[in-house]
Amino acid sequence: MEFSQMNREQLSALQASLRDQYESFKQANLNLDLTRGKPAAEQLDLSNALDGILEGFYLLQDGTDVRNYGGILGIPEARQLAAAFLEVDASEVLVGGNSSLTLMFNYIDHMLPTWRKDLSEGGTERLKFICPVPGYDRHFTICEHFGIEMLNVPLLDGGPDMDQVEALLRADPLIKGIWCVPKYSNPTGHTYSDAVVDRFAKLADIAGAHFTILWDNAYTVHHLEDTHEQLKNLMTTARQQHTQDSVVILGSTSKVTFAGAGVAFLATSPTNLKTFEKFLSASVIGYDKVNQLRHVRFLQDSQHIAAHMVKHRNIIKPKFDLTQQILTQHLAGKGIATWTQPRGGYFVSLDTLPGLATEVIRQAAAIGVKLTPAGATFPYGVDPSNSNIRIAPTFPALGSLQRALEVFVVCLQLVTVNHFLSDQR
C-alpha cells in the first residue's frame, strides 16, 4: 500500500513497528559501510598473479628496460592494451600511473591557460563546466579545486538532457567542459544512447573554443548481465565530425585488477596528446613502466579482460541481486522511493521523496550503517531535492550487505512515515 494512501492510524501503527525494528538494530551495535565503490577482497584476489608475473623479464620488444627512467606516454604494449580497452587507436593513448583521477586533474590543469584566454581582463566571470547529475563526487572536487563553476544538468535514462546541454553551450562560451560517466554511470548505472553520443560529437560546433568532453569510461568492461549494454564509440563518431580535439576518454584497471595499484589510461587526439605530454614533462619523468608491463602480461587482450571480468561479475552479481531483492521487498509499491537496476558498474542510485535523504542517512549512521553523504553525487555537495542516495554494494560481504540494507530500508520507511505524519499534523 502506498504511504500516501494511508490514514493517520495506519501510519502511526507502521511508525510504531518501524521504531521497534530501529531500536532492535540499535541494540546490535552494527558497524557497516555502504559508502565507497571499492572492490571486495575476493575480487582483488583475482589479480594476485600480477605480483611476480614478470619472472625477471623487463625488456620490451623495442629494447626498453621498463625498470629504468623515461617515457611519458607509456610502454607501447600497454598503449596497445589501453587502445583495445577504450576502443581507440594506440597513437591516441597515454598510459599513466595508478589513477585516472590524477590524469583528469592534470588534463584540466593543462587546459586552464588556454581556457583562461577567453576570460575578460579583470572581469569577474568564471570558467564553467556542465555536470550531469547525479554524478561522481571526485569529478566535482576537481572543478572546485580549480575554481571552475559547475552547472547541473539532469542525467536521464539515456544520458544527460542534451536539449539543456546544447542550450547552455549556445548561451555561454565560458562553458569549457562536461563531465561524463557514459557507461554504467556512477551512480545511476545508465548508459548513454547512440543518439546522445551523436549529439556529444557535435557539441564542439556549438560550444566556445576548446570545449572538452571528459568521457570517464570507468566501467566499460564492468558488466553484470549476459547482455552487455553498448556504448557508441565517441572517438570514431567525433572524428567523422572533425571534433576529435574535444574528446578526452579515460579509463583504468582500478576495478579490473588492484584498485590502488592498477594503471590508468587517457585517450585524446594526437594533437592534444602532444601538448599534454609536453605539459606533463615538467612534473613527470615517466610512469611506472614495470607495473604497466605486469598489466600487459596479466590482462593480455580484450578477450582475456572479458574472461577476467566474468570472474568479477560472479562475485558481485549476487550482491546487486540481493540489493534489488531487499529494496523491492521492503519499498516497492509504497510510493516512497525509486531506484535504478544497473546492468553494470558499481552502484545503485536511489531517490527518496524530496527532502528526506539527509535524515535517512543520519538515522542509519546513528545505528552504525554508513551511507554516502547526501548531496555527494551533486556539485558542491548540494542535492537541490535532497533525495539522492548512492548505494555501493560491492565491498561488504553478502551477510553484512543484507544487514546494512535491512537497516537502510527501515530508516527510509521510518523517516518517510514520520514525514507523512508531521505533514498531516
Next chain:
Amino acid sequence: MEFSQMNREQLSALQASLRDQYESFKQANLNLDLTRGKPAAEQLDLSNALDGILEGFYLLQDGTDVRNYGGILGIPEARQLAAAFLEVDASEVLVGGNSSLTLMFNYIDHMLPTWRKDLSEGGTERLKFICPVPGYDRHFTICEHFGIEMLNVPLLDGGPDMDQVEALLRADPLIKGIWCVPKYSNPTGHTYSDAVVDRFAKLADIAGAHFTILWDNAYTVHHLEDTHEQLKNLMTTARQQHTQDSVVILGSTSKVTFAGAGVAFLATSPTNLKTFEKFLSASVIGYDKVNQLRHVRFLQDSQHIAAHMVKHRNIIKPKFDLTQQILTQHLAGKGIATWTQPRGGYFVSLDTLPGLATEVIRQAAAIGVKLTPAGATFPYGVDPSNSNIRIAPTFPALGSLQRALEVFVVCLQLVTVNHFLSDQR
C-alpha cells in the same frame, strides 16, 4: 705542459695530432651516450626480487589491504622506512608514487596561492627562487613551468655561497624558495658543510613569509667510498630554530631499486604535511600501496639499505675510477679543465675554459658521443661562462664509457687548442 705556455708551433703540432685522432674516431661510427644519470642494467638487476616478493600477502598490521583504494600519506610501514632513509620522524613523511620530482612539483603548486598573496595587485613582479649552480635541470624546469624567476648563486665546495643567499633574501621578500641537492650534489658531488646547514636552518628568519627550502636529498645513501660524507640533519637543526615549516626534504628509491618504478618520499613539518595532503586530495585517491609494501619487504631498514647500496657501489665505482683516470691522464697539468672527484652520487662536473663547453659538446656529438647539453645545469639552460659539462658515467658499460671519454678528452683538447690558435691570430 700547460696549453697557455705553448708557442704557435707546438699548438699547431698538437692540433694536427688531435685532428688525426678525431678523424679516426669519426671512422668508427660511434653511438655513445654520457647524458643521463641512469642506473645500469646490472644495478637494476639487484632489485629484481621486488617483483613477486609479496607472495600473496597484502594485508598490513593495521588491517589495510594495500590492493584497495585510499590513503594519501602512504602505508605506515613505508613511512617508517622513509623516515629512516631521510632521518626524520615518520609523522613528518609522505610516501608517494614513483617520482620525487612529481612531489616537488605538487608541493610548489600547493604553495603558489600562499606565495602569490605577497605579490602586489596588478604589479609586474614575479615570485623568485634561488638556484645554486651548477644544479639539476629538472628543478629549474619546475620553476619555469610556474613562471618563477630563478636567481643563480654559485655552489662552492661546502654548499651554496651563503653570504650571497642571505643577502638576496634580505633584499627581496618575493624570493620564496631555494633548490638544494645537499649531499653528493648533482652535478658536482659536493656535500653541504655543517656550517652551511646551520645557516640554512636560519634562512626563514631572514626571508619573506613562507620561505621554502627544497632539500632534494636524492643521493643520501649513494656512497662511492668507505668513508661516507656526513650531511648534518636539517630537520633537527631547523626544529631547534623553530623554522621547521621552511623545510621540505625529498628522496626516493629511484637509484636504489628501479629508477622508473621505485617509491618517492617527502618530509616536512606535520603542519605543512596536513595542508599538502588536503591539496593532493583533489588529484590523488592514493599512491600505489602495493609497490610501497614491496619496497618495505625488500629494503627493510637502514642496515639492509646500506648493504644493498654497497652492491651498487661495486658496480659503479670502477666507472667513476675510470673517469678520473682518463680525465687525469689526458687533461691534468694542461690548464684546460677542472673537474670534481665525487665521493658519492651520480655525476662528475667538469669545467672547460670559459666559452668552450658548447663547442666541445658539438664536436663530440658530431662523431657520435652524446653529452648533456651545455647550460643544462643552469636555469634557463644558460651557463653564463659556457664552461660546465656534466658527465654521467653510471649507465654505459665500462668499454663504452672508456671510448666515450677518450673521444671527449680529444674533443676538449682540440676545441681548446683551436681557441688558443685563433686567439694568437
